[in-house]
Amino acid sequence: MKNSQLYKGSLNTIIMKLLEEKGRMYGYEITQKVKEITKGELKITEGALYPALHKLEAEGFLEVEVEKVDNRLRKYYKLTESGEKETVNRLSELEEFIRNMQVLVNPKLSY
Amino acid sequence: MKNSQLYKGSLNTIIMKLLEEKGRMYGYEITQKVKEITKGELKITEGALYPALHKLEAEGFLEVEVEKVDNRLRKYYKLTESGEKETVNRLSELEEFIRNMQVLVNPKLSY
DNA sequence: ATTTATGTATAAGAAATTTATGTATTTTTG
DNA sequence: CAAAAATACATAAATTTCTTATACATAAAT
Numbered sequence: 001m002k003n004s005q006l007y008k009g010s011l012n013t014i015i016m017k018l019l020e021e022k023g024r025m026y027g028y029e030i031t032q033k034v035k036e037i038t039k040g041e042l043k044i045t046e047g048a049l050y051p052a053l054h055k056l057e058a059e060g061f062l063e064v065e066v067e068k069v070d071n072r073l074r075k076y077y078k079l080t081e082s083g084e085k086e087t088v089n090r091l092s093e094l095e096e097f098i099r100n101m102q103v104l105v106n107p108k109l110s111y
Numbered sequence: 112m113k114n115s116q117l118y119k120g121s122l123n124t125i126i127m128k129l130l131e132e133k134g135r136m137y138g139y140e141i142t143q144k145v146k147e148i149t150k151g152e153l154k155i156t157e158g159a160l161y162p163a164l165h166k167l168e169a170e171g172f173l174e175v176e177v178e179k180v181d182n183r184l185r186k187y188y189k190l191t192e193s194g195e196k197e198t199v200n201r202l203s204e205l206e207e208f209i210r211n212m213q214v215l216v217n218p219k220l221s222y
Numbered sequence: 223a224t225t226t227a228t229g230t231a232t233a234a235g236a237a238a239t240t241t242a243t244g245t246a247t248t249t250t251t252g
Numbered sequence: 253c254a255a256a257a258a259t260a261c262a263t264a265a266a267t268t269t270c271t272t273a274t275a276c277a278t279a280a281a282t
Contacts, residue, residue: 004120004205004207006124006204006205007120007208007239008239009117009118009119009239010116014215018215026260028258028259028261029260037215045239045241048238048239050261050262050263051238051239051262052238070247070259071246071248072248072261075261094117094216095216097117098213101121102209103148104145105128105202105205107148116237116270118270119237119238119270120268122270137229138229139228143228156271156272157231158232158271158272158273161230161232162231162269163270165231181279182277182278183228183278184230184278185228185229186229186230224281224282226281226282227279227280227281228278228279232275234271234273235270235271235272235273237268238268238270239266240266240268241264241267242266243263244263244264245260245261247259248260249257250256250257250258251255251256252255
């Protein structure tokens, strides 16, 4: 993650949401997709990404399919059933978080 | 901070925004205000708050005024000039962050 | 009289991330 | 065509941030 500290703590949710949407993605693809979505604002570093993916896999939220494309290794990740349920929870937490932060930033708009 | 990890990294911004709004606040007051704003969702723990306040002070973004109220100590914090400038930056970062996260959560609404 | 609320503080440990490397192949560019 | 950049994964050390636990002290409430 580059720049703002605010993204700390949101990496897992970002990964899971993207996988929910795309079905399956590999690590490098995730970094590129996030960079694209945020117009270069958020750059996920490999040192953050890969440990996060491995942990989510270890927790049973992701499963992996290894493929070889152009002689290069790709590890496609997708949500398990348990991971899909967890994603729903994390997304509602994220929405609550965003609501709370918006009230903090703009208390006068809290109606 | 209780519950969601998402709040990681947002404590400093929260503190600075509240101080910008209120002029000056003391630590305990900040914890209560945040609890109130978020309807109990976000509880800032002392172990997170006080080190954060001290660090912001050390960085020159906050200054402190000690007062005794009802025989109890209170440390009122307020933004320095440098802190006010920094707050503007951090708030625009926060708004950008919120926008980005909303696009991630709801890519179809990004118009 | 005891618990809860108010008020500040620190220290140990956990968790997430940054920074720095490392390896290897393919594509682009000068 | 040689060098650089992009693609693709990975880990380890250090740093940052936060949780949990503890500490001390006074005021208010039960």
